[in-house]
Amino acid sequence: MTPLPSLPARSASCPPAVELERVSAGEDVPAVSAHVSTCEACRTYVERLTHESTAFVSARPAERFLSQLETRATTPAPKRSRGLLVVSLASVAALLLVLLLPRIPSGPAVLFKGSLVSISLKRGDQVTALRDGDVLREGDALRFSVKSERAGHALVLNRDGQGKVTVVAPFNARAPQGVPEGTTVLDDSAVLDATRGKETFVTVFAPTPFDVASVVKQLEAGQPVTCTGCVVEVSTFDKP
Numbered sequence: 001m002t003p004l005p006s007l008p009a010r011s012a013s014c015p016p017a018v019e020l021e022r023v024s025a026g027e028d029v030p031a032v033s034a035h036v037s038t039c040e041a042c043r044t045y046v047e048r049l050t051h052e053s054t055a056f057v058s059a060r061p062a063e064r065f066l067s068q069l070e071t072r073a074t075t076p077a078p079k080r081s082r083g084l085l086v087v088s089l090a091s092v093a094a095l096l097l098v099l100l101l102p103r104i105p106s107g108p109a110v111l112f113k114g115s116l117v118s119i120s121l122k123r124g125d126q127v128t129a130l131r132d133g134d135v136l137r138e139g140d141a142l143r144f145s146v147k148s149e150r151a152g153h154a155l156v157l158n159r160d161g162q163g164k165v166t167v168v169a170p171f172n173a174r175a176p177q178g179v180p181e182g183t184t185v186l187d188d189s190a191v192l193d194a195t196r197g198k199e200t201f202v203t204v205f206a207p208t209p210f211d212v213a214s215v216v217k218q219l220e221a222g223q224p225v226t227c228t229g230c231v232v233e234v235s236t237f238d239k240p
Ligand SMILES: [Zn+2]
Pocket: 010, 011, 013, 014, 015, 035, 039, 040, 041, 042, 043
């Protein structure tokens, strides 16, 4: 595997590497872009990443490129930077909403859309944040970031238009992935096949490991996915 460029020494106020990678992948992250324009270390890193990523895109299938980004993204960011991360107005609004919500109960719970998972879509050379109402196609590659106030275990399931259920992140996992507090890009990407119809992605997070086989069975049966202590977010997209 060709390694991504190493992260240059940066100050405590610099955003985590994963945020810089999102910018280099073409995502619109205004607060991070603003920082990059004023910080030479971060700008250099994004430029190198963009350059190397372009090389990856031409040399590798989409899913390998995404795995590469994910591998890089799971390298722990400097601990201090998290609290100092500049957040956009939209993030502040989302944060306020979360703070105003009642505490997540210990039983099964369903979160507000977008509060647990964000999905990046790679189509051709373009990487965008997947939004409600977006339409998917064969060949689209998706990667999943989960966000949590505490460490835990997470996993994403897919149910395709034929009702076939696959654990997509981490791919074919028999146990959920351990995630630290904060935002984590899960291992592996889902690359969509030609099956048409509704594509449903179910993200499950729990403070302790949960039984993957039983959530797979629930989804196969078309039932709501629940497990003790889990929070679940369902994202559904058309794939005509
Ligand atoms: Zn910086």
